[in-house]
Amino acid sequence: MTFSRTTRRVLLVALALGLAVIYFPLLVVFLNSFNSDTTFGWPPGGFTLEWWGRAAANDGALAALRTSVEAGLAATAIALVLGAMAAFALQRYKFIGRNPISLLIVLPIALPGIVTGIALNNAFRTILGINLGLFTAIVAHATFCIVVVFNNVVARLRRLGNNLEEASMDLGADGITTFRLVTFPMLRSALLAGGLLAFALSFDEVIVTTFTLGAGLETVPIWIYDNLFRPNQAPIVNVVAVVLILASTVPVYLAQRLSGDSASGGRL
Amino acid sequence: MPHQAPDVALGDHPPAASAVPAVRLRGLRKNFGSVTAVDGVDLDIRPGEFFAMLGPSGSGKTTVLRMIAGFEQPTDGTVELGGQDVSRLAPFDRDVNTVFQDYALFPHMNVARNVEYGLRVKGVPRAERRRRAADALRSVRLDDYGRRRPSQLSGGQRQRVALARALVNRPKVLLLDEPLGALDLKLRHEMQSELKQLQRDVDITFVFVTHDQDEALTMSDRIAVFNAGRIEQVGTPQEVYERPATAFVAGFVGTSNLLGGRAAEAVIGMAGLFSIRPEKIRIDGDLARPAGPGETVATGAVTDVVYAGAILRFEVALDAGGRLSVVRQNTDGVPGFTDGRVRLTWRHEHNFPVTGSE
Numbered sequence: 049m050t051f052s053r054t055t056r057r058v059l060l061v062a063l064a065l066g067l068a069v070i071y072f073p074l075l076v077v078f079l080n081s082f083n084s085d086t087t088f089g090w091p092p093g094g095f096t097l098e099w100w101g102r103a104a105a106n107d108g109a110l111a112a113l114r115t116s117v118e119a120g121l122a123a124t125a126i127a128l129v130l131g132a133m134a135a136f137a138l139q140r141y142k143f144i145g146r147n148p149i150s151l152l153i154v155l156p157i158a159l160p161g162i163v164t165g166i167a168l169n170n171a172f173r174t175i176l177g178i179n180l181g182l183f184t185a186i187v188a189h190a191t192f193c194i195v196v197v198f199n200n201v202v203a204r205l206r207r208l209g210n211n212l213e214e215a216s217m218d219l220g221a222d223g224i225t226t227f228r229l230v231t232f233p234m235l236r237s238a239l240l241a242g243g244l245l246a247f248a249l250s251f252d253e254v255i256v257t258t259f260t261l262g263a264g265l266e267t268v269p270i271w272i273y274d275n276l277f278r279p280n281q282a283p284i285v286n287v288v289a290v291v292l293i294l295a296s297t298v299p300v301y302l303a304q305r306l307s308g309d310s311a312s313g314g315r316l
Numbered sequence: 317m318p319h320q321a322p323d324v325a326l327g328d329h330p331p332a333a334s335a336v337p338a339v340r341l342r343g344l345r346k347n348f349g350s351v352t353a354v355d356g357v358d359l360d361i362r363p364g365e366f367f368a369m370l371g372p373s374g375s376g377k378t379t380v381l382r383m384i385a386g387f388e389q390p391t392d393g394t395v396e397l398g399g400q401d402v403s404r405l406a407p408f409d410r411d412v413n414t415v416f417q418d419y420a421l422f423p424h425m426n427v428a429r430n431v432e433y434g435l436r437v438k439g440v441p442r443a444e445r446r447r448r449a450a451d452a453l454r455s456v457r458l459d460d461y462g463r464r465r466p467s468q469l470s471g472g473q474r475q476r477v478a479l480a481r482a483l484v485n486r487p488k489v490l491l492l493d494e495p496l497g498a499l500d501l502k503l504r505h506e507m508q509s510e511l512k513q514l515q516r517d518v519d520i521t522f523v524f525v526t527h528d529q530d531e532a533l534t535m536s537d538r539i540a541v542f543n544a545g546r547i548e549q550v551g552t553p554q555e556v557y558e559r560p561a562t563a564f565v566a567g568f569v570g571t572s573n574l575l576g577g578r579a580a581e582a583v584i585g586m587a588g589l590f591s592i593r594p595e596k597i598r599i600d601g602d603l604a605r606p607a608g609p610g611e612t613v614a615t616g617a618v619t620d621v622v623y624a625g626a627i628l629r630f631e632v633a634l635d636a637g638g639r640l641s642v643v644r645q646n647t648d649g650v651p652g653f654t655d656g657r658v659r660l661t662w663r664h665e666h667n668f669p670v671t672g673s674e
Contacts, residue, residue, distance in 0.1 A: 214387055215420035217407040219434035219485065229437070233424045 074293060081286040088282070103287035112271035113291070118182060119257075119267060120250040123189035127246045128239060130190070131197030139205040157195040164191070165259030172260065181262035188260040189253060193246035200242035200303075201235060208234055241306040244299035252296045268292050336399040338363040338489050338521040339384060343393035346379050353379040355545030357393070361489075361538075366515050366522045368532035371542030372568065377525045380542075381491050384523065385414050398488055408437075413482035415492045419474045421466035427453070427477050428462030434485040452484035453477075455514070472503045479511075483518060492524035496531060508535050529569045533557060541565045558593075563672030566591035571641065573597075574670070579638030583614045588669050594643040596666040599630055601653040611661050614640070618656040632658060 051059065076090075081100065085093030103109050138150050156164065168188045172178045212234065216226040254269045261267065266274065272288055275281040339361040346354040354376040361367045369377040382388045384395055386407035394403045402410050413434070421430050429436075431452055435445035453459055456476035466474055475495065482490055495511065496504045512535055515522045526532050532539045533553040540550045541564070549561040560566035563574055576589040584590055607613040619639075620631040628650060630642045640660060 211416060211418060211420040212422060214407070215414070215416060215422070216433070216437075218385060218387075218412075218414045219437060219481070220408045221433075221437040222406070222408050225437050229433075230422060 077286055077289050077293070081283075081290045083283075083286075086283060088286075099283040099287045103284045103291075106284055108266070108275070109268075109271060109284060109288050112266040112268045112288075115182065115261075115265050116251055116267040116269075116295075119185050119189055119261075120247045122186040123193045123250045124243050124246045126186070126190040127193035127197045128243050131194040131242060131246075132201050132235070132239060134194070135198050135201035135205060139202050140210075153198055154195050156192045161253070161255035162259075164188070165256040168256065169259040179262065180260060182265060185257055185261040185265075185267075188256045189250040192253075192256075193250055196245040196249060197239070197242035200238045200245070204235055204238035237306045241303035244303040244306070248296045248299040248303075252292060268295070336363075337361055337396070338365070338398060339523065340396040340399075341380070341384075341393065342396070344380065344383060344390050344395065345392040346376075346383060346388060347391045352545055354383070354390075357545075357547055359540060359547060359550065361521060361523060363398075363488075363521055364519055366512065366535060366537045367524070368536035368539045369523065369525045369542060370527070370529060370532040370539050370569070372527055375542035376545040377540075377542040378493060381414075381493055381523065381525050384489070385412055385491055386410050411487050412489045412491055413485050413487040415475075415478045415482050415490065415495050417494045417497055419466075419478040419498075421474055421477055421481070423466055426462065427458070427464050427466065427469070430466065430477060431462075431481045431484055433481065438485075448484055449480075452480040455483070455517070456480045471499055472507065475499065475507065479514070483514075483520070486518075487520065489521045489523060492522060494526055495524055496528075497526075504531075511535065533569070539569075541569060543568070559668055560591055560670055563589060563591070563670045566668070566670050573640045575638050575640070575667075577637075579634060579636050582636035583634065583638075584612060584667050586669075589672065591668045591670045592640065592662060592666055594629070594641045597640060597642045597660050597662045599632070599642045599644055599658050599660055601651070601658055603657055603659050605659065607661065610664050612664055612667060614660045616640070616658060616660065618653060618658055621650060623650060630658070632660060634660075 079092050080088050082095050082097065083092040084096040084098070134153055138146055138153075165188070168184070168191075169180070172180060172184050178184060212230050213226050216230045217223075221229065251267075252269055253267075254273065257267055257270060261270070268288060269292060272285055272292065275285050337360040339359070341357050341359040344354055344357040344359075345352070357376070357380055359380075369380060371377045379388060383390050384397075386402070386405060386409075390403055394401050396402065397411060421427075422433065425433070428446075428449055432440075432445040432449040435448060440448070450459070450462070453462060456479050458473060458476055458480065461469065461473065461477070466477065469477065475498075479495075492511075496507050499507060508531060511522075524536075533556075536553060538550060538552055539556050541548045541556060543564045549556055549565045551559075551561075556565060556569050560569060560572065566572040566574065571594060573592045573594060574589060575583060575592060580590055581587055603615055614634050614636060616632040616634040618630050619633050622629040622631075623646075626646055628644050628646050630644070632640050632642060634640060642660060
């Protein structure tokens with residue numbers, strides 16, 4: 049399709065405006081993390097690394113970072129195992145209730161976090177009698193992290209078809225050898241992409257986390273929320289926000305490159 | 317096209333039938349849900365044969381191939397390989413290898429690793445499998461391609477890698493699923509003779525599935541013609557082409573005319589359904605000349621002339637009813653027949669009674 053010169057200019061301006069609305073505020077956060085003027089007026093004052101240094105020495109921020117990384121890694125590990133197994137079962141075998149189960153697995157990512165959070169909180173404390181802690185937050189995160197792994201692996205399995213596995217068996221490899229030499233290597237990048245997305249999803253989750261994380265623990269986004277309105281913490285909040293942005297977007301970028309154009313994992 | 321001896325007598329069977337067939341199918345049947353894909357197939361394929369399973373899509377030929385390979389379990393009936401019943405064995409326990417329609421090369425391995433895969437999973441020592449893989453690649457003229465990825469090869473090269481990957485295992489039977497289907501016409505003709513040559517060299521039974529009757533006729537020792545899950549006819553290319561057993565075979569293998577009903581009685585003098593190949597019929601405008609000895613004669617009007625370069629095809633409406641298609645070499649250009657009136661003559665023995673309906 050070709051456009052006239054005027055149309056192209058109008059569209060370009062619209063594109064620039066649209067992207068600016070999304071990314072300019074983020075850019076301001078990034079710049080302010082280096083801003084020597086604590087009132088954060090516009091335009092920024094001088095350049096300083098002081099806030100980064102203070103953040104690196106802030107116990108609360110560091111503890112939150114550790115909690116977030118632990119929760120993210122554990123939830124991702126659970127999601128990888130369960131998501132991949134579910135994808136195999138639903139993609140490779142036909143059984144009654146296959147479609148409803150598939151929907152039930154994907155649903156948590158669309159459920160309102162506030163409801164999931166309250167429901168899990170209630171189930172953990174009053175029904176199962178488990179005290180809230182890191183573990184409960186990990187389980188809660190895993191419920192929606194599974195979805196992105198599942199989606200990535202299902203997409204890959206669907207694209208692969210059964211041909212390569214049949215070829216492997218035809219050449220004399222049994223089921224286990226075929227999985228080791230053909231299926232798993234072909235799934236590796238999909239698992240990695242799904243895992244990265246799952247980690248990013250866990251890392252910036254707030255609502256479910258507030259209901260499932262034990263008292264006294266904070267993840268990075270919750271730490272930001274708690275410290276946002278304390279005036280003396282404001283500069284450090286900007287630094288932590290930049291870290292959060294990077295920790296959430298870099299995996300998504302990598303995941304997108306890994307899974308090609310086929311599927312970004314349906315990250316909602 | 318490969319050469320063929322000019323005067324091969326009909327029914328001249330290649331390699332004498334050995335006692336134990338390479339592949340024996342008995343009462344083979346396969347249902348997918350309520351759909352019957354294969355509906356009772358009995359077939360013996362001889363050792364060393366180049367055997368074609370020919371039929372339209374959905375005729376069950378590929379399902380039969382997949383049951384021989386072990387990818388599908390027969391609903392009923394048996395598959396024997398070299399006299400051993402393998403019906404219940406997994407694909408990796410059967411001494412057959414397959415060349416897949418889309419080749420199914422492993423994209424994460426280079427060409428050499430692909431070719432040695434079968435030897436690797438059987439625990440053949442590295443040095444030996446390297447050597448045998450190199451030999452196999454040489455036999456398909458891809459000596460220097462071992463380090464390439466399948467994605468860096470052309471369609472024809474991938475096809476040859478798939479062949480090498482199967483043949484390196486020296487299976488008793490090689491199965492080929494539409495092996496040339498994805499290649500362009502010129503490459504397909506090249507590969508036809510190359511495959512034929514390769515099969516003679518390695519002396520392995522080749523069973524290939526195709527919907528292309530030219531391919532089946534030019535390449536194979538014998539052909540089984542499939543239709544609706546059953547075999548309509550098994551025979552040499554000459555038998556299947558010259559003496560089609562059923563109306564379906566006559567129509568599917570080459571083009572054919574069918575004459576039946578009143579037209580058959582008037583022209584041939586017998587009731588029934590007859591197949592007459594278009595190239596067996598001579599066409600001229602000499603309406604008055606009577607039939608010679610052993611000749612069938614019919615008159616009619618040309619309704620259409622198709623100019624196809626090397627040949628001309630005439631569509632003729634017979635005075636006795638029915639239509640015949642006639643093919644003539646373009647020796648003298650397009651002839652003009654007075655008022656389009658023509659006389660058609662052919663020898664009695666080219667009237668083949670077939671079963672089925674028009």
